Amino acid sequence: MLPILGLKHLCTGTHLDRLPTQLPVRGCLARKLDEWIAIGAEAWVLTILNEGYKVPFATRPPVTFKTVGFQSYSLTSEKSKVLDSEVQLLLAKGAIEEAPATPGFYSHLFVVTKATGGFRPVPDLSSLNRYVTITQFRMDTVRTVMFAICSHDWMTAIDLEDTYFQIPIHPDSRKFLRFIWKGHHFQFKALCFGLLMAPQVFTRMMGPVSAVSHRQ
Numbered sequence: 420m421l422p423i424l425g426l427k428h429l430c431t432g433t434h435l436d437r438l439p440t441q442l443p444v445r446g447c448l449a450r451k452l453d454e455w456i457a458i459g460a461e462a463w464v465l466t467i468l469n470e471g472y473k474v475p476f477a478t479r480p481p482v483t484f485k486t487v488g489f490q491s492y493s494l495t496s497e498k499s500k501v502l503d504s505e506v507q508l509l510l511a512k513g514a515i516e517e518a519p520a521t522p523g524f525y526s527h528l529f530v531v532t533k534a535t536g537g538f539r540p541v542p543d544l545s546s547l548n549r550y551v552t553i554t555q556f557r558m559d560t561v562r563t564v565m566f567a568i569c570s571h572d573w574m575t576a577i578d579l580e581d582t583y584f585q586i587p588i589h590p591d592s593r594k595f596l597r598f599i600w601k602g603h604h605f606q607f608k609a610l611c612f613g614l615l616m617a618p619q620v621f622t623r624m625m626g627p628v629s630a631v632s633h634r635q
Contacts, residue, residue, distance in 0.1 A: 448585045448624075460627040471589035472610060472620055475552040480595055482522035501530050505540040506600050514584040514611070516593075518604040523594035526613075542598055544613040556619045559629075583617055586610040586624055 448455070449468040456465065506528075509515040524547055530538040568574075588596065588608050596607035596614075610617050 449587065455627065458627045458631045464624055464627060467586065467620075467624065471587035471608075472592070473589040474592040474595060474614070474616065475554075476550045476595075477552045478550050480524045480547055480550040482524055482594065484522055485525060498530055501538050502528065502540065502600060505530060505538060506605070509540060509605075512581065512584055514581075514607060514609040515605045516608050518594070518597050518606040520604075521594065523597040523604075523606065525597045525599060528598040528600060539612065541612045542596065542607070544596075544611075544615070547595060548613075548615040551615045553615070554619070556622065558618065558622055583610040583612060583621060586620060 452465070452468055455468060460468075506515070526547060527543040528540055529543060530540050533539050586609060588610060590608075593606045593608050596611065598605055610620060
């Protein structure tokens, strides 16, 4: 039987914490491409690992050098200080990069409080999402998981940190995921919260891992 391969195996060598000396989170799944092939990952998954995810647009979003209208945080506010730290952390993790001097689609970056404490930086992509092609998909729920459980099964809980950041964004789509912070232009080069298709992409990417587990 094939061994059960989880993210820890498929992403060996990257500890997802805040130490800047660690390998960037972004792209760590692609460094284990042979393992994904071994567990039977579909071509769609392998293409994203190799090239990055292309955001599907029903109509092309307009590009500019300006952000969409919003009220910025005061530079003296607590959230401003948090964003200073979070932007540096996103750079260290390889989730964002400095944007080139070309037009793009700009959104507002803000922070939300995580249930486990601390903050998560999230771009407000509500304006961008209006241009995204909507497709239906079925996400696993507690009900579907219950039907997959058999008598005497062992259970485990896995807390995945920065999961979206492990999925790369195709270079052609990065210009639509931009934001400005204190005069500096950045763009996401990894999947981010707020993108309409992000839950579907991540669920489909993890499909091969779930399938292997179900076969054991």
